[in-house]
Amino acid sequence: MNPDDTKKMVETVDVSPAMPEAPSGAASPDVFRQLLHQAVRVADLSNAQAMRMAMDFAKVYEREQGVRKEFELQLRQMALMEKQATRYAEDLAQMLRTERERRHELERALEQERIANEELRRTGLQGISHLLLAATIKDRTTGDHLLRVRRYVEAIAERLGLPADLVEEFGYSSVMHDVGKIHTPDHILQSEHHLSDDEFDVIKKHCTDGEKMLGDARFFEIARGIAREHHERWDGKGYPDGKKGDEISLAARIVSVADVFDALTSKRPYKDAWSAEAGLEAIEKGAGERFDPEVVSAFVGLSREGAVDRIRQEVAATSSEQNGSSAK
Amino acid sequence: MAKLLVADDLVPIRQMVRITLSTQGWTIVEAKNGNEALDLVRSEKPDLVLLDVDMGPGPNGFDVCRQIKADQATKDIPVVMLTAHESDSDRAIGFAAGATQYLTKPFGPLELIDTIRGILAHS
Ligand SMILES: [Fe+2]
Numbered sequence: 001m002n003p004d005d006t007k008k009m010v011e012t013v014d015v016s017p018a019m020p021e022a023p024s025g026a027a028s029p030d031v032f033r034q035l036l037h038q039a040v041r042v043a044d045l046s047n048a049q050a051m052r053m054a055m056d057f058a059k060v061y062e063r064e065q066g067v068r069k070e071f072e073l074q075l076r077q078m079a080l081m082e083k084q085a086t087r088y089a090e091d092l093a094q095m096l097r098t099e100r101e102r103r104h105e106l107e108r109a110l111e112q113e114r115i116a117n118e119e120l121r122r123t124g125l126q127g128i129s130h131l132l133l134a135a136t137i138k139d140r141t142t143g144d145h146l147l148r149v150r151r152y153v154e155a156i157a158e159r160l161g162l163p164a165d166l167v168e169e170f171g172y173s174s175v176m177h178d179v180g181k182i183h184t185p186d187h188i189l190q191s192e193h194h195l196s197d198d199e200f201d202v203i204k205k206h207c208t209d210g211e212k213m214l215g216d217a218r219f220f221e222i223a224r225g226i227a228r229e230h231h232e233r234w235d236g237k238g239y240p241d242g243k244k245g246d247e248i249s250l251a252a253r254i255v256s257v258a259d260v261f262d263a264l265t266s267k268r269p270y271k272d273a274w275s276a277e278a279g280l281e282a283i284e285k286g287a288g289e290r291f292d293p294e295v296v297s298a299f300v301g302l303s304r305e306g307a308v309d310r311i312r313q314e315v316a317a318t319s320s321e322q323n324g325s326s327a328k
Numbered sequence: 329m330a331k332l333l334v335a336d337d338l339v340p341i342r343q344m345v346r347i348t349l350s351t352q353g354w355t356i357v358e359a360k361n362g363n364e365a366l367d368l369v370r371s372e373k374p375d376l377v378l379l380d381v382d383m384g385p386g387p388n389g390f391d392v393c394r395q396i397k398a399d400q401a402t403k404d405i406p407v408v409m410l411t412a413h414e415s416d417s418d419r420a421i422g423f424a425a426g427a428t429q430y431l432t433k434p435f436g437p438l439e440l441i442d443t444i445r446g447i448l449a450h451s
């Protein structure tokens with residue numbers, strides 16, 4: 001509302017000859033005039049409540065004084081402003097409510113996601129240690145082997161430029177590559193002789209068995225891929241599916257290099273430990289055949305920098321198996 | 329940033345529009361009647377004009393819109409009618425006068441912002 005109009009209106013009201021005979025019981029015109037004056041002044045601040053008040057007083061005043069005509073335009077404008085201010089107040093309140101609800105919803109969802117992740121991580125890690133314990137006892141593969149494989153895998157993944165969370169995930173997932181061996185009969189696992197084709201077929205099942213054991217939680221997704229594919233070969237001649245190239249998950253391609261290198265350079269019941277140089281040479285020769293060439297060159301690079309030797313020494317220094325058990 | 333002209337005889341309406349639209353970073357120029365609106369359209373060359381219909385003495389919003397559209401220099405400036413006249417015939421008059429959009433009072437803040445945003449995006 002134009003302040004001039006308001007002033008005019010109030011002035012008009014002020015100077016208008018009050019009807020002396022107000023209906024009995026009604027408040028005196030003076031009181032109405034003061035209240036109207038007050039309310040109109042506040043209404044100028046676009047306050048919906050005050051405008052509604054002004055409207056009400058104006059209506060009462062009009063009824064009392066019969067001055068409707070003079071104020072028609074102002075009353076119309078006031079009514080419009082009142083509606084407009086109400087609409088704004090409602091819209092803004094609605095926006096605020098929606099925003100608040102949206103934020104609550106988001107916070108709730110985030111909190112749930114966080115709890116779920118936490119839970120999964122805890123039970124997942126517990127599950128891993130149980131599985132590993134069982135598999136280690138049975139296979140007599142040492143914890144050191146798994147630790148070295150994990151460290152090699154993390155170093156390779158980092159060198160390939162993968163983000164830190166993926167490096168970590170590849171790392172903890174790699175230790176589960178042989179969990180399926182828990183189902184392999186002891187006499188085959190611990191055989192000191194070369195295996196027959198039938199026996200070898202039984203061994204091969206540890207890949208699919210491992211994948212199955214790792215269930216369907218997202219936490220083990222990478223681990224399932226590794227368990228199933230860590231004996232696949234780049235050239236497609238591996239098992240169990242004969243996948244080739246990047247049909248094999250990157251994590252499994254990395255584990256394959258780390259696992260074979262560590263197996264070669266460790267003592268097994270049926271063989272002596274190779275030197276690191278001999279092991280590395282065998283890995284390099286396998287590039288493009290057994291192994292992903294990029295993973296091999298990352299591993300060779302690490303080796304040249306001394307990272308592979310460092311990992312071997314560090315794991316040996318913290319070894320829990322003091323006198324190099326026969327399982328090695 | 330876009331420059332918008334708001335023509336309305338009521339101060340609180342102009343205030344509401346100014347506060348609402350300045351949240352979008354737009355510059356607001358105000359006119360309190362039809363003649364002032366026409367002067368400012370020519371001198372300020374706004375990117376969009378918001379027009380009330382009843383603005384006291386002088387040309388009403390429909391007249392102003394027709395004159396903006398008749399002038400070669402200003403005919404491409406989009407016009408949005410912003411009025412308490414809500415009948416279909418008033419709408420028809422507004423669009424016939426060359427308005428791009430027709431909003432009725434009471435209008436909501438989001439409605440106003442979205443309408444203007446849509447028009448500015450297309451021009
Ligand atoms: Fe294996």
Ligand SMILES: [Fe+2]
Pocket residue numbers: 177178259
């Ligand atoms: Fe292994």
